[in-house]
Amino acid sequence: MSTALVTGASSGIGRAFAERLAADGHDLIVVGRRKDRLEELASTLTTVRVEVVVADLASDEGIGAVAALAADRPLSLLVNNAGVSHYGPMAELPVAHARELVGVKVVAPTMLTRAALPGMLARGAGTIITVAGMLAFGGPAPSGQLARAIYTGTLAHLVAWTQTLHGELAGTGVGAHVVCPGIVATEFHSVQGMDLSAVPRMSAEDVVTAALAGVALGEVVTAPGLEDPSLLDAVFQADLAAFGAQTPRLASRYRS
Numbered sequence: 001m002s003t004a005l006v007t008g009a010s011s012g013i014g015r016a017f018a019e020r021l022a023a024d025g026h027d028l029i030v031v032g033r034r035k036d037r038l039e040e041l042a043s044t045l046t047t048v049r050v051e052v053v054v055a056d057l058a059s060d061e062g063i064g065a066v067a068a069l070a071a072d073r074p075l076s077l078l079v080n081n082a083g084v085s086h087y088g089p090m091a092e093l094p095v096a097h098a099r100e101l102v103g104v105k106v107v108a109p110t111m112l113t114r115a116a117l118p119g120m121l122a123r124g125a126g127t128i129i130t131v132a133g134m135l136a137f138g139g140p141a142p143s144g145q146l147a148r149a150i151y152t153g154t155l156a157h158l159v160a161w162t163q164t165l166h167g168e169l170a171g172t173g174v175g176a177h178v179v180c181p182g183i184v185a186t187e188f189h190s191v192q193g194m195d196l197s198a199v200p201r202m203s204a205e206d207v208v209t210a211a212l213a214g215v216a217l218g219e220v221v222t223a224p225g226l227e228d229p230s231l232l233d234a235v236f237q238a239d240l241a242a243f244g245a246q247t248p249r250l251a252s253r254y255r256s
């Protein structure tokens with residue numbers, strides 16, 4: 001029986017991952033801070049073994065405890081899904097929120113993946129799915145957009161990190177994948193007091209369907225709401241063109 005570890009399984013996309021993976025026969029380790037939610041989820045998933053782990057993935061202690069599990073258990077799948085939005089102007093964002101955001105969206109996926117990989121590589125099999133978002137490509141969006149520089153930056157990090165890691169893992173039987181939803185109907189915005197109920201939103205279940213289908217299709221970056229995947233290919237080709245065209249010579253426009 002394979003085991004999947006899902007972070008942020010107490011609501012939204014993480015809960016939908018847990019439900020889908022249980023239906024597919026995976027034993028589960030479900031992680032989050034809200035024990036009551038995780039236990040209620042576990043009580044509904046009666047066909048597989050479900051282990052509830054209460055941990056704060058913004059803290060070193062919480063990350064360390066879950067990383068120890070990821071290293072010890074023979075995980076076939078790690079889903080780095082937990083996240084918070086903490087939108088707001090950079091200079092005004094409470095320092096604790098800035099730290100929490102980077103902890104949950106960057107430090108936790110890094111350390112859990114670092115912990116899970118040696119076992120996956122030794123077994124020659126494993127999948128890492130990380131939940132980023134289409135805002136990863138929103139950096140150049142015009143000013144006047146909602147202030148969310150740190151959040152956007154964490155998503156861009158997750159995309160570049162996954163692409164690089166996937167290349168590094170080629171031929172090992174282990175794959176790294178990242179899914180980039182647009183706006184999804186979960187608690188993500190409402191916990192921050194934002195009401196997006198009037199905005200068309202994808203379901204968490206559709207995000208999970210796309211993520212798992214994307215892995216099966218061999219996609220490294222999956223965009224559930226993007227009909228034309230050549231748009232993403234164009235982004236990555238442009239990335240490579242700029243990366244490959246730079247030289248050690250100072251570009252002429254910077255010379256006086």
Ligand SMILES: NC(=O)c1ccc[n+]([C@@H]2O[C@H](COP(=O)([O-])OP(=O)(O)OC[C@H]3O[C@@H](n4cnc5c(N)ncnc54)[C@H](OP(=O)(O)O)[C@@H]3O)[C@@H](O)[C@H]2O)c1
Pocket residue numbers: 007008009010011012013014031032033034035037055056057058059081082083084104131132133134180181182183184185186187188189191204
């Ligand atoms: N909803 C969207 O529009 C959207 C769009 C693009 C990407 N995403 C990404 O999707 C992922 C899932 O979000 P969602 O939409 O499903 O929102 P959600 O319903 O608010 O779920 C967020 C999950 O993350 C967990 N979490 C948050 N902080 C945590 C912490 N410090 N330690 C452990 N767990 C923590 C929460 O559990 P506890 O509160 O129980 O800890 C919850 O289970 C996020 O990473 C987000 O960046 C969402």
